[in-house]
Amino acid sequence: MTNSLKIQFVSTAVILLILPLSSSIKARKCPKECSCDDTKLIVGCVGKNLTHIPPTIDENTVKLDLRSNNLQMLSRGAFMHTPFLTHLNLQRCNIVKVKEGAFRALGRLVSLNLANNKIDILYQESFDGLSSLKELHLDHNRIEEIQPGAFTQLGFLNMLVLTHNQLVYIPNMAFQGLQNIKWLRLSHNSLNNLAPEAFTGLFTLSRLNLDHNELQFFPTQTMTRLPEVRRLDMSYNPMTYLGEESVFMAKLTHLYLNHMSLQDLSDQAFSQAPVLSQVDLSHNQLHYLERLSGPKDLITLNLTGNPIYCNCFMRPLKEWATAGGVKLLGACAGPPHLDDEPLQAVTSLDLRCRSRGEILKEEDGKEQESKGSIPTTATPKQSVKCPLNCECDTEAHHATCEGSGHTKVPRGFPIKTQLLDLRGNHFHFLRARSFPGTSQVVSLHLEFCKIHEIEGNAFQGMKSLLYLYLSDNYLTSLDPRAFAGVPDLTYLHLEGNQLVQFPGSALSLTPNLFVLHLERNSISKLEPSGLLSSVTPTLRELYLSNNTITVIAKAALSSAFIETLHLDSNQLTEVPTDALPEAPNLEELNLSRNSIGWVGPKAFQSISQSLRRLYMDHMGMEKMSKDVLLDLGPGLKVLTLRGNQLKVLPDLSPLTGLEMVDLQDNPLLCDCALEPLHRWVENVRLEVTATCDLPPELRGQQVRDVPVFTACPKIIAPSNETAAVEPRISKMQKSKPSSLKPRKVKARPGRAKIQKQPKKPSQMAKKTENKKTVNITN
Structure with a gap:
C-alpha cells in the first residue's frame, strides 16, 4: 500500500470515529440547571427556582420533571419545543394560571401532574392539544370554577383528580368530552349541590369519589346519568336521611356512606341498586335498620360505630341477613346485657323487646346522663352574621334560607358568600337591587319562589354571578333589563315558568351566556326578533323541551356557536329544515315527541x-x-x-x-x-x-x-339520487349452490356502475374492526 493510500485510509477511519462522537455530543443538549438521562430521554429540573421552562431542553425528551419551581403562569405554547413528551410533572410550581393553548403541542402526553399549585379557574381551552392524555392530576389547588368545555379535548382521559380544591357546585355538562373516563375524584371540596346533568356524558365512568364534601342529600337525579359506575364513595358528607330509591344505579357494587350523619334509612333506599355487594354505613347515627329491599348479592353490611339498639326492631334485619348470607359488621350499643355484642354473633332470640314503660324509662335516664356529661369547658359555637331563619357557613361560603317562608329577599349575608340558596320561599316580586352585599355570589337559587315579576336591575351588583336558577316560578315575561348587572352570567335556568315568548330582549344583557334552559314554558314560536347571534352571541346549549312550539322562523336560530338544541315534546309538524342552516355548528338535535x-x-x-x-x-x-x-x-x-x-x-x-x-x-x-x-x-x-x-x-x-x-x-x-348497494350473498344461499344463478344487469343511463361499488374484503374487514360495540337495551 502506498503512503498516500495509507494516509487516506487513516483519515477516513478517523472521520468515521468522530462522526458518532459528534452526533452523541449534539444529542446531549441539557440545560445547566437540569440533569439529563440521554438513554431514557429523561430531563429533571427539580427545585431549581426556575421562573420559566428552559428553552434548551432537547426536543426528543420523553419525560420532564419540573417539580418545586416558581413558574407561576403557563403561557400559550409553553411546550412547543418538546413535542415528544409523554410524562410531565409540574407539582409545586406556584402556578396560578394555565393560559389557553399552554399544552397545545403535547399530542403524545399521557400523564400530566399539576398538583399542589394555586390554580383557581380551569379555562375553556386550558387542556387543548392533549389528545392522548390518560391521567390528569389537579389536586391540592384552589379551583373553584370549571368553565364549560374545559375538558372537551381530553377524549382519552382515564383518570381525573380534582381532590382538595374549592369547588362549591358542579354545573351541567361540566365534564363534557371525557368519553373514556374511568375514575373521577372530587373528594375534599366544598360541594353542596350537583346539577342534574353534572355527570352527563360520562358513559364509561366506573368509579366516583365525592367523599369529604357538604352534600346534604343523596343526588339521585344526578347519579342516574352514570350507567357504568360500580364504586361510589359518598362518605364524610352531612346527610341525615336516605329515602326510597335514593340510590338508582343499576351496576353499583360498592357504596361507601360512612362517617355521615344518617339517622334514618328507608328499607327501599337501595331498591334500584340490584347488584350491590358491599355497603358501608359505619359511624353514623343509626339506632336500627329494617331489612333492605333490592340488593340480592349483598355480601357485607358495615354498621360499625352506630348506636344500634339490639331489640326486636332489629330482628327482621338479622333474619334477612342470616337467610341471605350477609355479614353484619358492628356491635350492639344496648340494651345493657348486649352492650358491645357483635351483630354477627347476636341471634334472633336475643333480639327481644321489653315493655314500653321500661324502654321510656331507660331512654329518659340516658338523656339525663347525656345532658349531665357536657364538659364545663365547652365553648359555644361562634355566631356569624346571618339573616333571621337562615344558615350561613363562613368556611364553605354558603348561605341558605331554603323553605323559610320569606316574602322579601333577606339581607345581611356574609360578604364572602358564594352559594346563596333561597329556594322555596314566597317572594312574588323581585325589586331593583334585591341582593345588596352579594358581589361574590357565584350561584343563586330562586326555584319555587312563586315569582311573578322581576324588575329591571333586580340582580344589580352581583358581578360574580355565573349560575342563576329561576326554575318553577310564575314568570310570563321578562323585563328587558332583568339581568342588568350580571354580565358574566353563564348558566340560566328558566324552565317551569309561563313564558309565552323567547325572552330575547332580556338576554341581550348576558353576553357570556353559555347554557339556557327554557323547558316547560308556553313558547309557541321562535321568531327572528329573538336572534341568538345578537342577544346571546356565546350560547352553546339551548333547551326548549315541553313548550308549544309550532313554528321556527328561518332566521330564528341564527348563531355561529350553538351546539346543542332540544326541541322535543313540542308541536312541530315538520323538521325545521329552513332554520337549521343558521346553526352551522350544531352537534346534538332532539326532535322527539313532535308530530312529524x-x-x-x-x-x-x-x-x-x-x-x-x-x-x-x-x-x-x-x-x-x-x-x-x-x-x-x-x-x-x-x-x-x-x-x-x-x-x-x-x-x-x-x-x-x-x-x-x-x-x-x-x-x-x-x-x-x-x-x-x-x-x-x-x-x-x-x-x-x-x-x-x-x-x-x-x-x-x-x-x-x-x-x-x-x-x-x-x-x-x-x-339517480342514491349510490348502488354492494351485492351480497347470504349464508343460506351459500348452502344451496343450485339457486345461485347470477342475473345479467344491463347498464342504463343514470345507473351507477355495479363494479365500482363493492369494496375489497380486506377493506371491509378493517372497517369492521374499527367500529365500536354499543349495547342497545329495551
Missing part, C-alpha cells in the same frame, strides 16, 4: 358536517326519505328512531361512524324493501334491536334472523 309524520330529503343537509347526535323518538313518523341520511355520513354517532310508525327504513350503510342506534318499537314490514336494513344489521358490530311486525307470521322476530330476505334480489338498482 314525514322526514323529507336533505332535511339535515345544512348541518351534515357538524351533527353528531340525532334523536327522533315517538314522533308518529310513518316515512323517511331514502336519501335523508346520506348527507350525515360517518360523522353521526347517535341515531334514535324508537317508537315510530316506520315500516321501512332508509339505507343506514352511509352512517359508518355510528356508536349507538335505537330502532325499537317500529312496525317494520319484513319484505324485500327492508333488505338493505337486514344486510346492514348483519355487517355492523353494533347491537341492533329491530323486530318484524309484518307479515304476522314473522311478528316479534329479529330482522337479523328471519330467512325471508334470502329470496330477495341481491343487486338492487339504484336511483
Whole structure:
C-alpha cells in the first residue's frame, strides 16, 4: 500500500470515529440547571427556582420533571419545543394560571401532574392539544370554577383528580368530552349541590369519589346519568336521611356512606341498586335498620360505630341477613346485657323487646346522663352574621334560607358568600337591587319562589354571578333589563315558568351566556326578533323541551356557536329544515315527541358536517326519505328512531361512524324493501334491536334472523339520487349452490356502475374492526 493510500485510509477511519462522537455530543443538549438521562430521554429540573421552562431542553425528551419551581403562569405554547413528551410533572410550581393553548403541542402526553399549585379557574381551552392524555392530576389547588368545555379535548382521559380544591357546585355538562373516563375524584371540596346533568356524558365512568364534601342529600337525579359506575364513595358528607330509591344505579357494587350523619334509612333506599355487594354505613347515627329491599348479592353490611339498639326492631334485619348470607359488621350499643355484642354473633332470640314503660324509662335516664356529661369547658359555637331563619357557613361560603317562608329577599349575608340558596320561599316580586352585599355570589337559587315579576336591575351588583336558577316560578315575561348587572352570567335556568315568548330582549344583557334552559314554558314560536347571534352571541346549549312550539322562523336560530338544541315534546309538524342552516355548528338535535309524520330529503343537509347526535323518538313518523341520511355520513354517532310508525327504513350503510342506534318499537314490514336494513344489521358490530311486525307470521322476530330476505334480489338498482348497494350473498344461499344463478344487469343511463361499488374484503374487514360495540337495551 502506498503512503498516500495509507494516509487516506487513516483519515477516513478517523472521520468515521468522530462522526458518532459528534452526533452523541449534539444529542446531549441539557440545560445547566437540569440533569439529563440521554438513554431514557429523561430531563429533571427539580427545585431549581426556575421562573420559566428552559428553552434548551432537547426536543426528543420523553419525560420532564419540573417539580418545586416558581413558574407561576403557563403561557400559550409553553411546550412547543418538546413535542415528544409523554410524562410531565409540574407539582409545586406556584402556578396560578394555565393560559389557553399552554399544552397545545403535547399530542403524545399521557400523564400530566399539576398538583399542589394555586390554580383557581380551569379555562375553556386550558387542556387543548392533549389528545392522548390518560391521567390528569389537579389536586391540592384552589379551583373553584370549571368553565364549560374545559375538558372537551381530553377524549382519552382515564383518570381525573380534582381532590382538595374549592369547588362549591358542579354545573351541567361540566365534564363534557371525557368519553373514556374511568375514575373521577372530587373528594375534599366544598360541594353542596350537583346539577342534574353534572355527570352527563360520562358513559364509561366506573368509579366516583365525592367523599369529604357538604352534600346534604343523596343526588339521585344526578347519579342516574352514570350507567357504568360500580364504586361510589359518598362518605364524610352531612346527610341525615336516605329515602326510597335514593340510590338508582343499576351496576353499583360498592357504596361507601360512612362517617355521615344518617339517622334514618328507608328499607327501599337501595331498591334500584340490584347488584350491590358491599355497603358501608359505619359511624353514623343509626339506632336500627329494617331489612333492605333490592340488593340480592349483598355480601357485607358495615354498621360499625352506630348506636344500634339490639331489640326486636332489629330482628327482621338479622333474619334477612342470616337467610341471605350477609355479614353484619358492628356491635350492639344496648340494651345493657348486649352492650358491645357483635351483630354477627347476636341471634334472633336475643333480639327481644321489653315493655314500653321500661324502654321510656331507660331512654329518659340516658338523656339525663347525656345532658349531665357536657364538659364545663365547652365553648359555644361562634355566631356569624346571618339573616333571621337562615344558615350561613363562613368556611364553605354558603348561605341558605331554603323553605323559610320569606316574602322579601333577606339581607345581611356574609360578604364572602358564594352559594346563596333561597329556594322555596314566597317572594312574588323581585325589586331593583334585591341582593345588596352579594358581589361574590357565584350561584343563586330562586326555584319555587312563586315569582311573578322581576324588575329591571333586580340582580344589580352581583358581578360574580355565573349560575342563576329561576326554575318553577310564575314568570310570563321578562323585563328587558332583568339581568342588568350580571354580565358574566353563564348558566340560566328558566324552565317551569309561563313564558309565552323567547325572552330575547332580556338576554341581550348576558353576553357570556353559555347554557339556557327554557323547558316547560308556553313558547309557541321562535321568531327572528329573538336572534341568538345578537342577544346571546356565546350560547352553546339551548333547551326548549315541553313548550308549544309550532313554528321556527328561518332566521330564528341564527348563531355561529350553538351546539346543542332540544326541541322535543313540542308541536312541530315538520323538521325545521329552513332554520337549521343558521346553526352551522350544531352537534346534538332532539326532535322527539313532535308530530312529524314525514322526514323529507336533505332535511339535515345544512348541518351534515357538524351533527353528531340525532334523536327522533315517538314522533308518529310513518316515512323517511331514502336519501335523508346520506348527507350525515360517518360523522353521526347517535341515531334514535324508537317508537315510530316506520315500516321501512332508509339505507343506514352511509352512517359508518355510528356508536349507538335505537330502532325499537317500529312496525317494520319484513319484505324485500327492508333488505338493505337486514344486510346492514348483519355487517355492523353494533347491537341492533329491530323486530318484524309484518307479515304476522314473522311478528316479534329479529330482522337479523328471519330467512325471508334470502329470496330477495341481491343487486338492487339504484336511483339517480342514491349510490348502488354492494351485492351480497347470504349464508343460506351459500348452502344451496343450485339457486345461485347470477342475473345479467344491463347498464342504463343514470345507473351507477355495479363494479365500482363493492369494496375489497380486506377493506371491509378493517372497517369492521374499527367500529365500536354499543349495547342497545329495551
